[in-house]
Amino acid sequence: MYADSNRLIQILHNLIGNAVKYSDQGVVEVSAAVLGQRVEVHVRDTGIGIPAHLQDRIFDAYEQAAAASDTNPDGGTGLGLSITKKLVELHGGEIVVSSSPGVGSRFSFTLPLAGRASNQNVSPQAKETQPTDLHMPNMEFPLYIPGKIDEPILVVDDDYANLQSMINLFKLEGHSIVVVNRGQLALHELSRSSHFFLVILDMTMPDMSGYEVLKQIRERFTSFELPVLMLTARNRAADIKLCMENGANDFVGKPFAAEELMARVRSLTKLKASVKNARDAEIAFLRSQINPHFLFNALNSIAELCMDDPEQAEELTLQLSQYLRGSFDFKQLDSLTTLRKELELVEAYLHIEKARFGPRLHVEYDVDANLEIGIPPLVLQPIVENAIRHGLMSNFRGGTVKLSIKKATESWVNFTVEDDGSGIGDQKLQALLTPGAGTKGVGLWNISQRIKLLYGTNLIIESVEGTGTKVSFSIPAEPIKPTGG
Structure with missing residues (x-):
C-alpha cells in the first residue's frame, strides 16, 4: 500500500489501543482486504460499544464517546481518534x-494501493510532503507561540496532528511554546536559549x-535544571527503561489523553519551579556576600584619599554612590x-x-560583544578586584x-580577565575556590558557584x-532589556 510506515504504525496503534482500552474481556480482531485500488483495514472489538448519537462526534479533537457511556464513566478526553482520522x-x-x-x-x-494510480488518491498536502513530511502541511519551523507564562516549553515532534493537539492544549493553559519537528532544530533552539522550562x-x-x-540535552542540563518528557508510540518496557536511563524525567504513551499529558506537564513544571526557587535563593545568598565585600574595600580606598586629596575623595564618593545605585537593587536581586x-x-x-594606586595600575579593554546581553550582576568586578x-x-x-569580552559563537560570549602580576600557586588557587577559606576566597568561589548554577559552565x-x-x-x-537601577 501507499503509506508512510511510521504513520501507519501509529494509526494501527491508536485503533488497537482504543479497542483494548474499552474491552474488559472478549476479542480484538484486525483484518485487511484488497478492494480494487485500495486496501481496507478493520479493527473490531467486543467491548462496550458506542451509542448511535455519539458516533458522529468521536473523531472530534476533544470527544471520546466512552466518556458518556454508563458502562465506563471514567473514559476521559481522548486525542487518539482525532489524530488517527x-x-x-x-x-x-x-x-x-x-x-x-454492549x-x-x-x-x-482505507488506504491506496502502491502503484502509479495510487498517487492520484493522496491529498495535495500529502503529495507535497511525501514521504518524510507527510504530516507537516504548510508549517514552518521553529514555530514561536507566546503565552501568559513567560518560560517557554520546547515541543519536539514530527507529527502534525500531535503537534496541533499539543499546541491547542498549551494555549489553553497559557504556556509559551516553541515547536520544532527535527532533533537538530531542538538542539539549536537549546543552544540559543537556556530559559526553557x-x-x-x-x-x-x-x-x-x-x-x-x-543524551545531548543531558550533557548540558541536569534532569532538575531542564525536565524532559518523552513521547512514545511503542509503549514497551525496554523503550521506557532506555528513556529513563538516558535521563528522561517521565514519559507518555501515544495516543495520549489530554488529562494525562497535562497532569505530567504540571508535575514537571512544579518540579522545575521548586528547583528554580532553591537555585535563586542560593544565588541571592551568594550575591549578598559580594556586596558588603566590595563596599568595605571601596570605602577604605576613599578614606585613604580624604586627607591628601579631599576633592578627589569627594569625586570618588559620587562614583561610589552611582555604583551602589546600580548594584544594590534588591528588587532585582x-x-x-x-x-x-556591568561594565559601568x-x-x-x-x-x-x-585614584589610589596611580601609575602602578594599568587597564586595557578589548570588548567585541553585544552590550545588551544578560549577565549575572557583580560577576566581572570581583574578578577584576x-x-x-x-x-x-x-x-x-x-x-x-586586561579585560577581554569576545563573541565566541552566535550563541556564546567568552570573558577573560588577565593580569601580569605575581601569579598564584596551586595550593593557594585551591583555597581561593574553596568556600570558607577566608575573605580572599569569597570572590572567585562565589562567582564559580553562580555561573555553574545559572549556565552549567565553569570558571577556568x-x-x-x-x-x-x-x-x-x-x-x-x-540580549535582555536593561533592569532598573
Missing part, C-alpha cells in the same frame, strides 16, 4: 465506525532519534543585568582603584589588567607564579 485523510483514505452498545465496535479505514520530546524523529537528542551596566560598574570600581589586589598590588611594580583559572593569572568563563549571548 487526520493521518488517514492525509494518506488519501477514509475512516468510519459502526458500533452497538456488542462492540468496528473501525474501518520543559522539553516534550518524541522518541522517533526523521533526522535523529529522541534518545540522541536526550536574582535577575540578570546587561553587560553595559567595573569602570566605577577601577576609577576608585586607579582579585587581579588587582592579589595579583598586581602584591608586588611594588604593579602591572596591567590558569596561573603561573611570577608570571600572572588568567580567569575566564563563558555565558550565553542572550
Whole structure:
C-alpha cells in the first residue's frame, strides 16, 4: 500500500489501543482486504460499544464517546481518534465506525494501493510532503507561540496532528511554546536559549532519534535544571527503561489523553519551579556576600584619599554612590543585568582603584560583544578586584589588567580577565575556590558557584607564579532589556 510506515504504525496503534482500552474481556480482531485500488483495514472489538448519537462526534479533537457511556464513566478526553482520522485523510483514505452498545465496535479505514494510480488518491498536502513530511502541511519551523507564562516549553515532534493537539492544549493553559519537528532544530533552539522550562520530546524523529537528542540535552542540563518528557508510540518496557536511563524525567504513551499529558506537564513544571526557587535563593545568598565585600574595600580606598586629596575623595564618593545605585537593587536581586551596566560598574570600581594606586595600575579593554546581553550582576568586578589586589598590588611594580569580552559563537560570549602580576600557586588557587577559606576566597568561589548554577559552565583559572593569572568563563549571548537601577 501507499503509506508512510511510521504513520501507519501509529494509526494501527491508536485503533488497537482504543479497542483494548474499552474491552474488559472478549476479542480484538484486525483484518485487511484488497478492494480494487485500495486496501481496507478493520479493527473490531467486543467491548462496550458506542451509542448511535455519539458516533458522529468521536473523531472530534476533544470527544471520546466512552466518556458518556454508563458502562465506563471514567473514559476521559481522548486525542487518539482525532489524530488517527487526520493521518488517514492525509494518506488519501477514509475512516468510519459502526458500533452497538454492549456488542462492540468496528473501525474501518482505507488506504491506496502502491502503484502509479495510487498517487492520484493522496491529498495535495500529502503529495507535497511525501514521504518524510507527510504530516507537516504548510508549517514552518521553529514555530514561536507566546503565552501568559513567560518560560517557554520546547515541543519536539514530527507529527502534525500531535503537534496541533499539543499546541491547542498549551494555549489553553497559557504556556509559551516553541515547536520544532527535527532533533537538530531542538538542539539549536537549546543552544540559543537556556530559559526553557520543559522539553516534550518524541522518541522517533526523521533526522535523529529522541534518545540522541536526550543524551545531548543531558550533557548540558541536569534532569532538575531542564525536565524532559518523552513521547512514545511503542509503549514497551525496554523503550521506557532506555528513556529513563538516558535521563528522561517521565514519559507518555501515544495516543495520549489530554488529562494525562497535562497532569505530567504540571508535575514537571512544579518540579522545575521548586528547583528554580532553591537555585535563586542560593544565588541571592551568594550575591549578598559580594556586596558588603566590595563596599568595605571601596570605602577604605576613599578614606585613604580624604586627607591628601579631599576633592578627589569627594569625586570618588559620587562614583561610589552611582555604583551602589546600580548594584544594590534588591528588587532585582536574582535577575540578570546587561553587560553595559556591568561594565559601568567595573569602570566605577577601577576609577576608585586607579585614584589610589596611580601609575602602578594599568587597564586595557578589548570588548567585541553585544552590550545588551544578560549577565549575572557583580560577576566581572570581583574578578577584576582579585587581579588587582592579589595579583598586581602584591608586588611594588604593579602591572596591567586586561579585560577581554569576545563573541565566541552566535550563541556564546567568552570573558577573560588577565593580569601580569605575581601569579598564584596551586595550593593557594585551591583555597581561593574553596568556600570558607577566608575573605580572599569569597570572590572567585562565589562567582564559580553562580555561573555553574545559572549556565552549567565553569570558571577556568590558569596561573603561573611570577608570571600572572588568567580567569575566564563563558555565558550565553542572550540580549535582555536593561533592569532598573
